[in-house]
Amino acid sequence: MGKVRIIEVHENVFSANESTADEIRRMLTENGTLFLNFMSAPGSGKTTLLTALINRLKDKVRIAEMDVDIESSLDAQRVADATGVRSLQIHNGGLCHIDADMTLRAIQEFGVEGVDLLILENIGNLVCPAEFDTGAHKNIMLLSVPEGDDKPLKYPLMFTVSDIVLVTKIDTIGFFNFNLENAEKYIHALNPNAVILPVSAKTGEGLSELEELILGTPPLKLS
Numbered sequence: 001m002g003k004v005r006i007i008e009v010h011e012n013v014f015s016a017n018e019s020t021a022d023e024i025r026r027m028l029t030e031n032g033t034l035f036l037n038f039m040s041a042p043g044s045g046k047t048t049l050l051t052a053l054i055n056r057l058k059d060k061v062r063i064a065e066m067d068v069d070i071e072s073s074l075d076a077q078r079v080a081d082a083t084g085v086r087s088l089q090i091h092n093g094g095l096c097h098i099d100a101d102m103t104l105r106a107i108q109e110f111g112v113e114g115v116d117l118l119i120l121e122n123i124g125n126l127v128c129p130a131e132f133d134t135g136a137h138k139n140i141m142l143l144s145v146p147e148g149d150d151k152p153l154k155y156p157l158m159f160t161v162s163d164i165v166l167v168t169k170i171d172t173i174g175f176f177n178f179n180l181e182n183a184e185k186y187i188h189a190l191n192p193n194a195v196i197l198p199v200s201a202k203t204g205e206g207l208s209e210l211e212e213l214i215l216g217t218p219p220l221k222l223s
């Protein structure tokens with residue numbers, strides 16, 4: 001089993017989230033580290049997708065992964081075991097989100113020297129995580145087919161703050177009443193610039209497009 005470190009971070013109610021988030025971005029940009037924040041409802045496929053994605057990218061860029069959970073370390077352990085990359089489990093004292101101050105403390109503890117790509121698997125929740133800028137360069141959210149195409153209408157902020165929306169478990173579309181055109185229409189009404197990409201961690205559909213998208217995002221530099 002890969003060894004996963006665990007860090008406890010609790011909320012500091014006095015911290016100013018936006019300025020800390022900007023400080024994280026500035027620091028990571030200077031370090032040449034692209035920071036991606038993955039968000040979604042529980043069970044929409046974050047850990048599974050990240051594992052597949054990391055295995056495709058790990059020979060091209062140096063990757064570190066952070067996982068936030070209320071108390072378990074299951075996901076960081078899953079990623080570490082399946083990919084071999086350095087992985088950190090953040091325990092956040094029972095909150096349903098992580099803020100920039102908590103993210104900064106985790107990054108400082110983890111260390112990002114020599115890391116080209118830093119990945120955060122956020123807490124499974126479609127509401128709070130959208131309200132807290134983590135300092136990531138890009139927000140990527142996952143909407144899985146079984147959740148339904150109406151979720152952008154119900155959780156608009158999540159779709160508004162996400163640069164990329166992955167429609168996951170696209171292999172199951174034949175079993176659900178999920179209309180991809182409707183989902184795209186709702187998402188683009190909230191966020192005209194969102195990139196929408198159907199993917200499946202099971203069949204691999206869309207993963208090379210996602211890989212290319214990530215590899216082309218600054219400050220990532222392919223050496």
Ligand SMILES: Nc1nc2c(ncn2[C@@H]2O[C@H](COP(=O)(O)OP(=O)(O)O)[C@@H](O)[C@H]2O)c(=O)[nH]1
Pocket residue numbers: 040041042043044045046047048049124168169170171172199200201202203
């Ligand atoms: N059919 C299908 N199932 C998937 C896919 N990705 C994840 N799953 C399943 O969805 C469930 C939840 O996945 P998980 O990665 O733990 O979701 P998370 O809670 O967002 O991290 C698991 O049973 C996965 O095997 C996919 O692309 N297709």
Ligand SMILES: [Mg+2]
Pocket residue numbers: 046047048075121
């Ligand atoms: Mg997970």
Ligand SMILES: [Zn+2]
Pocket residue numbers: 095096097128129
């Ligand atoms: Zn919250």
